[in-house]
Each structure stands twice: as structure tokens, then as C-alpha cells.
Amino acid sequence: MGIKENIEEIRQSLQQELSSMSDIKQLEEARQKVLGKKGTLTALLRSMGSLSPEERPAAGQLINAGREMISAMLDARSAALKAVEREAKLRRDAIDVTEPRDLPRVGVPHPCTLALNEVLSALTGLGFDIVEGPEIELDHYNFELLNLPKNHPARDAQDTFYVDDNIVLRTHTSPVQARTMLSRKPPIRIACPGRVFRADEIDATHSPVFHQIEGLVIDKDVNMGDLKGTLDALFKKLYGEDMETRFRPSFFPFTEPSAEVDLTCISCRGKGCRMCKGTGWIEVLGCGMVNPKVLEMCGIDPTVYSGFAFGIGLERITMLRYGIKDLRLLYEGDERFLRQFR
Numbered sequence: 001m002g003i004k005e006n007i008e009e010i011r012q013s014l015q016q017e018l019s020s021m022s023d024i025k026q027l028e029e030a031r032q033k034v035l036g037k038k039g040t041l042t043a044l045l046r047s048m049g050s051l052s053p054e055e056r057p058a059a060g061q062l063i064n065a066g067r068e069m070i071s072a073m074l075d076a077r078s079a080a081l082k083a084v085e086r087e088a089k090l091r092r093d094a095i096d097v098t099e100p101r102d103l104p105r106v107g108v109p110h111p112c113t114l115a116l117n118e119v120l121s122a123l124t125g126l127g128f129d130i131v132e133g134p135e136i137e138l139d140h141y142n143f144e145l146l147n148l149p150k151n152h153p154a155r156d157a158q159d160t161f162y163v164d165d166n167i168v169l170r171t172h173t174s175p176v177q178a179r180t181m182l183s184r185k186p187p188i189r190i191a192c193p194g195r196v197f198r199a200d201e202i203d204a205t206h207s208p209v210f211h212q213i214e215g216l217v218i219d220k221d222v223n224m225g226d227l228k229g230t231l232d233a234l235f236k237k238l239y240g241e242d243m244e245t246r247f248r249p250s251f252f253p254f255t256e257p258s259a260e261v262d263l264t265c266i267s268c269r270g271k272g273c274r275m276c277k278g279t280g281w282i283e284v285l286g287c288g289m290v291n292p293k294v295l296e297m298c299g300i301d302p303t304v305y306s307g308f309a310f311g312i313g314l315e316r317i318t319m320l321r322y323g324i325k326d327l328r329l330l331y332e333g334d335e336r337f338l339r340q341f342r
């Protein structure tokens with residue numbers, strides 16, 4: 001048999017093999033069988049050694065041409081097989097993006113969180129830093145430094161949970177004022193949100209656990225006009241330009257003078273409704289000029305500096321903001337209620 005026939009035989013049997021094969025591994029085995037070290041075409045190349053020098057060039061050319069042709073055949077089949085495998089893999093891994101899925105149930109922010117974020121972003125916009133303090137507090141910060149010495153009658157106004165003689169669950173966020181005055185130098189401008197505790201009944205307007213947002217500003221020449229201006233700016237920012245504040249004289253041991261502040265009723269915008277009992281005003285916070293005694297106890301010279309403070313009830317603001325009539329709804333965690341405030 002001549003070289004040509006030999007090559008043709010190899011080509012034919014390879015072609016047959018290729019047409020019936022279905023994966024790349026088989027194809028590579030076939031490639032070895034022909035072109036590998038012990039392959040049939042390689043054997044043919046080796047057999048050239050037995051030819052005469054005159055016959056060799058022509059034989060070499062034939063074998064090389066055959067080798068190229070066979071390589072091309074193998075490569076073409078390989079590409080086709082790879083395409084088929086890829087196609088199959090794509091089909092196997094396909095994801096139906098339209099298939100309905102069970103989505104995990106995601107919670108929603110609590111209405112108090114929403115209202116708190118609004119207040120804090122308004123206050124930070126006015127240049128306040130946000131500062132936090134401990135919920136389990138020393139009597140010293142919760143009372144003493146705020147001008148509420150032991151046996152002071154004003155302590156009665158706050159039904160305190162005592163841990164022991166010196167430790168309480170903080171009854172307000174005001175101790176953060178004292179902590180901050182002791183740790184920072186004026187000018188001070190801080191807002192302190194947090195949970196507070198009172199041994200109170202639970203009803204539509206009372207809870208033993210609730211939240212306050214404390215504000216404190218200390219600088220040179222701070223006066224009551226700055227307090228009023230700041231609160232006006234805060235509530236206009238929160239609820240609209242038509243909001244006004246009204247100050248009524250009050251008493252807190254840590255401020256002098258002290259005031260309770262009413263806000264234009266958010267619900268009727270001042271016209272008078274059930275929520276404001278026809279007055280057009282709603283009480284929202286206590287405030288005042290920081291008592292010089294407090295400044296002094298907290299290491300700030302009251303002949304150089306003055307300041308104001310205020311304490312906002314977060315639940316109260318939240319209820320006004322969303323027209324919620326019963327405080328207890330805020331603590332029950334009923335999803336049907338909570339999901340309304342997105």
C-alpha cells in the first residue's frame with residue numbers, strides 16, 4: 001500500500017470515529033491514536049527512514065499535508081463538540097428569572113425610628129452633634145449634677161427605678177448633658193436620643209419605658225431668644241413653615257428660667273380640633289436656660305458661658321406626626337400597625 005492510500009485509510013477511519021463521537025475526551029483520545037507518539041500517522045512518518053533518499057521529499061510532503069488535513073478535521077470537530085457542550089451547560093444552568101419566588105419577609109422601621117431620624121437630621125442640620133449616654137446611670141449624673149440633690153422634693157416628679165442607692169435606670173436623657181459638659185469644652189451643641197425609664201402605669205399616654213431627645217447648647221452670650229429661635233427652626237424644618245412655638249413658664253431644677261413649649265397643632269394647623277382640645281396648641285417639650293449651678297457643678301464657668309437645654313418626648317412627637325392616638329400601639333409590635341408607616 002502506498003503512502004497516499006495509507007493516509008486516506010487513516011483519514012477515513014478517523015472520520016467515521018469522529019462522526020459517532022459525542023464528547024471532547026473521546027476526541028482527544030482519537031487525536032492521540034493518530035497524531036500522538038504512538039499514533040498511526042506518526043508511525044507512517046517514522047517509516048520514512050526505510051525509503052530511499054530520492055523518495056523521501058515527496059513522501060514527506062504527503063505526510064505533512066495529511067497531518068495538516070487531519071489536524072484541521074480534529075479541530076473542526078472539537079469546536080463543534082465544544083459548542084454543543086456549552087449549549088447543554090447553558091441549558092442546564094438556565095435560571096428562569098420570571099419564576100415567582102418566596103421572598104424573605106423584611107421588617108420596616110418603627111414609626112418612632114422614622115420620627116427620630118427626622119428630628120436628628122433636622123438637628124444635625126442646625127449644627128448639633130449626636131451623643132449617647134448609658135441607660136443604667138449613676139444617681140450622680142441622673143440627679144445630683146442636675147441640681148436634684150438627695151431628698152430634693154423635685155425627685156418625686158420622676159418615679160425612679162433604683163438599682164441600688166447610687167445606680168438608677170436613667171429617668172431622662174438629661175444626664176448626658178452633665179456627662180458632655182464634663183468631657184467637652186464649650187462651645188457645645190449636642191442632641192442625645194435614648195431610652196428612659198419611669199416606674200409608671202401603662203395607659204394611652206404613659207409607659208415605664210419611653211424615649212427622649214435631649215438638646216444642649218453652651219457658648220458665650222447664649223440667651224432665651226436663641227432657644228426660641230432654635231426650636232422654631234427645628235419645628236418649621238420638621239413640620240412646615242407655618243409651625244410656631246409658644247412658651248409657658250415652668251420649673252425644672254436644672255434650668256432657670258424654665259419653660260414648657262407648645263407647638264401649633266400638627267393635626268389642625270392651629271384651627272382647633274379634638275387632638276389639641278380646641279386650643280390649636282400641643283405641648284411638645286420642656287426646656288430652659290441651663291441653671292448656672294449646673295454649669296458650675298459640671299466645670300463650666302457661668303460668668304463666661306451660658307446655655308440652653310431642651311428635652312423632647314419622642315413618642316409624643318411620633319404620635320403627633322402620624323396621628324396615633326394610643327401610646328401602647330407603639331410597643332405592641334403588631335405588624336398590621338407597623339407596616340403602615342413606610
Ligand code: DAH
Nearest residue numbers: 172174286287288309310311
Ligand atoms: N428632663 C426633663 C424630663 O424628663 C425634660 C427636660 C426639661 C429636659 C427641661 C431639659 C430641659 O433639657 O431643659 O421631664
